Amino acid sequence: MAQHAAKGARFQAVTANRLSDGEVVYWSADNRWVEGFTEAEIADGADAADALLARAMPADFEAHVLEPYLFEVLEDGSFYKPASVRETIRAAGPTVRLDLGKQAGA
Amino acid sequence: MTELNLVIDGAAAKNIWHYLDDDAPLTDAPSIITLTRLKAEADSLASRTAPLGVILHADGLGKTDQGEDVRELAPYIDQLALVALHFPIYRNGRGYSAARVLRQEFNFAGELRATGDVLYDQWAMMNRCGINAFELADNVSLETFQTALGELSGAYQPAADATRGALWARSGK
Amino acid sequence: MYRYDEFDHQLVADRVSQFRGQVERRVSGALTEDQFKPLRLMNGVYLQLHAYMLRVAIPYGTLRSEQMRMLAHIARKYDRGYSHFTTRQNIQYNWPALDKIPDLLDELATVEMHAIQTSGNCIRNVTSDQYAGAIADEVEDPRIISEIIRQWSTFHPEFTYLPRKFKIAVTGHENDRAAIKLHDIGIVVKQNSAGEIGYEVHVGGGQGRTPFVAKKMTDFVPKEKLLAYLEAVMRVYNMLGRRDNSYKARIKILVHETGQEEMQRLVEAEFAKIDASDMLTVPQEEIDRISAYFAPPAFETLPAESETFTQAQAADADVARFVRANVVAHKQAGYAIVNISLKPIGGVPGDATDTQMDVIADLAENHSLDEVRVTHEQNLVLPHVKLDDVKAVYDALAAHELATANLGLISDQIACPGLDYCNLANARSIPLAQEISERFADLDRQYDIGELKIKISGCINACGHHHVGHIGILGVDKKGTEFYQISLGGAADENAAIGQITGRAFTEEDIVDAIETVVTTYTDLRADGERFIDTYNRLGMAPFKERLYD
Ligand code: HEM
Ligand code: SF4
Numbered sequence: 001m002a003q004h005a006a007k008g009a010r011f012q013a014v015t016a017n018r019l020s021d022g023e024v025v026y027w028s029a030d031n032r033w034v035e036g037f038t039e040a041e042i043a044d045g046a047d048a049a050d051a052l053l054a055r056a057m058p059a060d061f062e063a064h065v066l067e068p069y070l071f072e073v074l075e076d077g078s079f080y081k082p083a084s085v086r087e088t089i090r091a092a093g094p095t096v097r098l099d100l101g102k103q104a105g106a
Numbered sequence: 107m108t109e110l111n112l113v114i115d116g117a118a119a120k121n122i123w124h125y126l127d128d129d130a131p132l133t134d135a136p137s138i139i140t141l142t143r144l145k146a147e148a149d150s151l152a153s154r155t156a157p158l159g160v161i162l163h164a165d166g167l168g169k170t171d172q173g174e175d176v177r178e179l180a181p182y183i184d185q186l187a188l189v190a191l192h193f194p195i196y197r198n199g200r201g202y203s204a205a206r207v208l209r210q211e212f213n214f215a216g217e218l219r220a221t222g223d224v225l226y227d228q229w230a231m232m233n234r235c236g237i238n239a240f241e242l243a244d245n246v247s248l249e250t251f252q253t254a255l256g257e258l259s260g261a262y263q264p265a266a267d268a269t270r271g272a273l274w275a276r277s278g279k
Numbered sequence: 280m281y282r283y284d285e286f287d288h289q290l291v292a293d294r295v296s297q298f299r300g301q302v303e304r305r306v307s308g309a310l311t312e313d314q315f316k317p318l319r320l321m322n323g324v325y326l327q328l329h330a331y332m333l334r335v336a337i338p339y340g341t342l343r344s345e346q347m348r349m350l351a352h353i354a355r356k357y358d359r360g361y362s363h364f365t366t367r368q369n370i371q372y373n374w375p376a377l378d379k380i381p382d383l384l385d386e387l388a389t390v391e392m393h394a395i396q397t398s399g400n401c402i403r404n405v406t407s408d409q410y411a412g413a414i415a416d417e418v419e420d421p422r423i424i425s426e427i428i429r430q431w432s433t434f435h436p437e438f439t440y441l442p443r444k445f446k447i448a449v450t451g452h453e454n455d456r457a458a459i460k461l462h463d464i465g466i467v468v469k470q471n472s473a474g475e476i477g478y479e480v481h482v483g484g485g486q487g488r489t490p491f492v493a494k495k496m497t498d499f500v501p502k503e504k505l506l507a508y509l510e511a512v513m514r515v516y517n518m519l520g521r522r523d524n525s526y527k528a529r530i531k532i533l534v535h536e537t538g539q540e541e542m543q544r545l546v547e548a549e550f551a552k553i554d555a556s557d558m559l560t561v562p563q564e565e566i567d568r569i570s571a572y573f574a575p576p577a578f579e580t581l582p583a584e585s586e587t588f589t590q591a592q593a594a595d596a597d598v599a600r601f602v603r604a605n606v607v608a609h610k611q612a613g614y615a616i617v618n619i620s621l622k623p624i625g626g627v628p629g630d631a632t633d634t635q636m637d638v639i640a641d642l643a644e645n646h647s648l649d650e651v652r653v654t655h656e657q658n659l660v661l662p663h664v665k666l667d668d669v670k671a672v673y674d675a676l677a678a679h680e681l682a683t684a685n686l687g688l689i690s691d692q693i694a695c696p697g698l699d700y701c702n703l704a705n706a707r708s709i710p711l712a713q714e715i716s717e718r719f720a721d722l723d724r725q726y727d728i729g730e731l732k733i734k735i736s737g738c739i740n741a742c743g744h745h746h747v748g749h750i751g752i753l754g755v756d757k758k759g760t761e762f763y764q765i766s767l768g769g770a771a772d773e774n775a776a777i778g779q780i781t782g783r784a785f786t787e788e789d790i791v792d793a794i795e796t797v798v799t800t801y802t803d804l805r806a807d808g809e810r811f812i813d814t815y816n817r818l819g820m821a822p823f824k825e826r827l828y829d
Pocket of ligand 2: 737739
């Protein structure tokens with residue numbers, strides 16, 4: 001499992017895959033896993049990121065998700081977007097099947 | 107003597123063995139020593155009459171990548187009443203081959219014990235390779251152990267147990 | 280084809296209920312992910328980017344029509360209406376829910392299929408020649424020994440926690456279509472001067488980070504002793520293979536570090552011990568029982584020529600092209616082997632929809648003596664089609680975008696799932712395959728270029744076989760951007776070779792142009808009748824490099 005938190009990244013969010021069906025999920029500001037990247041809580045700075053990851057991984061996290069990790073996001077006007085191609089694809093779905101994944105419902 | 111949740115030949119058993127550090131004095135109590143010590147003290151151990159066991163490490167204790175070679179036990183096999191195979195992590199399956207060599211090449215008839223990271227889903231395979239004693243986690247019941255052993259109703263291939271394997275059994279061999 | 284007996288059925292059923300229990304223990308929290316992962320992997324369940332992925336085994340690439348229909352049904356019911364055929368004669372579902380997988384596996388078991396040992400550090404699905412039993416000049420149908428190996432390796436108690444995964448491939452023909460020299464063990468069926476069947480065994484091939492062509496371990500192991508020999512190889516590997524570094528854990532590294540001769544000595548010594556016990560000598564009755572399942576199907580006696588077939592080609596240029604590219608001579612007079620390309624221009628290599636799979640199942644049932652094959656190049660085969668029926672088969676395929684006449688040509692590419700699906704990827708593979716396919720869409724140009732195998736992997740694990748592509752493409756990641764490295768001169772057949780890297784990698788924008796440069800370099804420099812690989816072997820890297828980087 002690759003880790004994607006870029007050293008020196010300013011903004012980061014926490015993602016994982018849901019245990020029951022593997023769906024990509026994000027840790028949200030109201031402390032739960034949500035399906036949409038837009039609802040992900042964005043941490044500003046390394047300390048905030050560590051705290052965010054710690055909140056996303058309570059003792060029983062494994063009962064809900066697999067392998068939570070931090071990844072870099074970038075400011076995009078008044079929004080945020082994932083920095084890497086990989087996280088962009090996770091947030092949307094396969095680029096070769098626009099009818100599938102989260103992008104399909106959008 | 108450590109209290110262990112021990113199963114031998116499918117039944118709960120009491121542990122009578124001590125794992126000895128290399129510098130601990132050897133007494134007449136049933137003792138499990140390292141391969142290093144077995145080789146180093148071979149001469150004095152030759153006259154030992156009290157039960158002797160050895161622990162074989164699958165990860166070379168961090169020194170090498172290959173672990174200890176079961177065939178180094180060959181000269182001592184008649185002296186040994188127990189071999190403990192240490193599984194540093196369940197993913198390290200070197201001990202399965204060690205078990206088969208002990209049972210089928212050396213015809214070792216003593217206790218063959220699995221110790222270390224020995225989990226539910228490995229017990230049946232270990233059992234088929236000739237391991238007959240299992241150090242289980244404290245919360246594992248004997249029923250759980252027996253369920254695990256019975257999950258698959260048969261086998262295709264022979265190993266170190268009595269199962270002949272379907273490739274042979276079908277033609278009555 | 281092999282049919283399960285009660286024992287086979289029971290064991291698969293046991294395995295599904297065992298896995299159901301494991302899933303329940305994972306969901307209830309009794310198993311951590313770290314403990315569950317090897318168990319799910321041993322049952323073919325991966326985690327990809329968007330969802331779980333389930334890999335189902337198609338042993339030695341042979342399917343009956345009802346099995347193909349079940350694969351379609353599963354794509355519809357548990358997935359999103361399609362699935363992906365892989366280079367290891369497996370099929371992958373990209374979106375199943377973990378808690379539904381035990382039900383899915385129950386349904387699969389009704390047609391004698393499973394996902395056992397399609398992942399994990401165990402002996403994987405045994406692969407073989409897609410033309411087995413259909414091509415002329417076969418020494419023996421390789422599926423016989425493949426089935427024996429499948430059974431022996433299934434739930435092998437000693438070899439379920441190996442240092443790393445272990446792949447075995449078998450060919451019964453001197454033209455190797457199973458890439459056997461790129462497997463941990465590659466087996467060639469041989470006949471000795473006494474007329475007995477036995478096996479030449481190659482060990483230590485593989486791709487990934489450090490590719491190797493397998494080394495020959497022995498010229499001839501008698502049939503009934505092959506399992507003893509394989510067990511010897513496996514035991515040497517399990518005892519001596521490295522476990523400290525997963526990149527050095529495959530048997531290819533052991534063979535490389537130990538040396539071919541020493542490895543041979545170790546294996547022979549182990550083999551002598553196992554053989555002396557006789558415990559793995561397969562009884563003749565069982566060999567006969569299994570062989571009987573692979574006896575030739577009920578071919579009709581037909582003339583070697585078919586008027587219908589000849590006329591169909593004369594009447595329709597598309598049919599003629601299809602025959603030229605995708606239809607191969609059969610050993611039985613009046614029959615043909617029909618390849619189904621899963622590489623439509625601009626499509627996703629290896630993907631098939633549920634409808635397409637149903638169509639193929641029907642064609643197999645009605646026109647191919649109930650059989651379909653899967654190839655390591657991610658295509659399908661109808662192995663036993665009457666010449667008289669080829670036109671009808673073509674029409675049915677063409678109606679479902681399954682008749683692209685590009686077998687072995689530049690648009691018949693292998694591509695791994697890459698960053699569109701795969702958790703380990705550095706770069707996307709599929710969009711690149713699509714762009715290359717579109718760039719060379721013109722079939723006449725493809726025929727002019729001739730045999731050319733492009734193979735694309737999205738990372739160094741090499742699932743897309745890039746090391747052995749005539750042109751290999753490897754996706755690399757540079758600071759979050761996708762780049763592509765080209766290698767030339769690889770081959771996966773009986774002359775297996777690892778390709779050489781041309782030089783620095785290309786951007787996503789430049790890579791298709793670079794491929795075109797390689798291709799035109801070849802067409803400019805080729806001698807009469809030379810394939811790409813021949814020209815490369817004659818001229819080497821220099822002319823290609825010059826044009827690529829000047
Ligand atoms: C979830 C998706 C996949 C993952 C995580 C995955 C993982 C891997 C890894 C880690 C290796 C390197 C093994 C090693 O060098 O020890 C590998 C090799 C390979 N994989 Fe995959 N793979 C995936 C999908 C596929 C697919 C779709 C195919 C077929 C198209 C495939 C076929 C192969 C082959 C042929 C090799 C090379 C075998 C060798 O090294 O000898 N894999 N895979
Ligand atoms: S080669 Fe890499 S990217 Fe492609 S499927 Fe294999 S692991 Fe994934």
